[in-house]
Amino acid sequence: NAGVTQTPKFQVLKTGQSMTLQCAQDMNHNSMYWYRQDPGMGLRLIYYSASEGTTDKGEVPNGYNVSRLNKREFSLRLESAAPSQTSVYFCASSRRAVSRTGELFFGEGSRLTVL
Amino acid sequence: GENVEQHPSTLSVQEGDSAVIKCTYSDSASNYFPWYKQELGKGPQLIIDIRSNVGEKKDQRIAVTLNKTAKHFSLHITETQPEDSAVYFCAASMPSYDKVIFGPGTSLSVIP
Numbered sequence: 641n642a643g644v645t646q647t648p649k650f651q652v653l654k655t656g657q658s659m660t661l662q663c664a665q666d667m668n669h670n671s672m673y674w675y676r677q678d679p680g681m682g683l684r685l686i687y688y689s690a691s692e693g694t695t696d697k698g699e700v701p702n703g704y705n706v707s708r709l710n711k712r713e714f715s716l717r718l719e720s721a722a723p724s725q726t727s728v729y730f731c732a733s734s735r736r737a738v739s740r741t742g743e744l745f746f747g748e749g750s751r752l753t754v755l
Numbered sequence: 756g757e758n759v760e761q762h763p764s765t766l767s768v769q770e771g772d773s774a775v776i777k778c779t780y781s782d783s784a785s786n787y788f789p790w791y792k793q794e795l796g797k798g799p800q801l802i803i804d805i806r807s808n809v810g811e812k813k814d815q816r817i818a819v820t821l822n823k824t825a826k827h828f829s830l831h832i833t834e835t836q837p838e839d840s841a842v843y844f845c846a847a848s849m850p851s852y853d854k855v856i857f858g859p860g861t862s863l864s865v866i867p
Contacts, residue, residue: 682860730798746798746799748797
């Protein structure tokens with residue numbers, strides 16, 4: 641049982657380039673999330689999808705777009721990468737709403753560097 | 756929106772001692788408070804959580820307390836072991852929206 645799988649694990653981009661981070665979960669979870677982790681700032685929510693077909697902005701959505709492709713997959717796209725987007729990105733999923741004590745299951749992270 | 760503060764940012768304890776991490780939240784409507792542990796190179800993992808209708812919850816060597824009036828909650832780890840060394844995140848969630856807001860994290864080092 642793989643859980644939450646993120647690709648790629650590492651990526652280096654130049655300013656202005658675009659890329660997509662892929663996330664897939666095999667736990668039949670309804671909700672999926674993208675977080676970024678920066679030193680001293682914890683985990684900040686970028687976008688989330690409470691269920692298939694819906695997406696909503698989190699705390700730091702600027703510069704990102706998301707697609708909930710189906711129940712399993714939730715991708716994060718950087719259209720024009722900036723050095724401020726250098727970070728570790730985590731995808732997570734939960735079976736039911738986190739507000740109803742739904743546990744978040746995280747992937748292992750994608751480390752992105754923008755030069 | 757909700758804001759979660761966490762202290763200390765780093766904590767070193769001797770093996771066998773206790774460790775305490777404290778958090779405060781801003782929105783009184785928050786009703787669910789999970790704690791996550793992140794080991795080096797991995798994603799965070801839930802270790803314990805508490806709901807607003809409960810004041811304390813224990814699971815072996817870890818316990819969480821909640822003071823809703825003061826909007827404080829804390830993680831207590833007793834008899835610490837080297838494998839407890841990790842970054843710990845507190846978080847809060849409100850019933851009105853489906854997202855969890857995390858604190859900035861505490862890096863715990865347990866010295867053998």
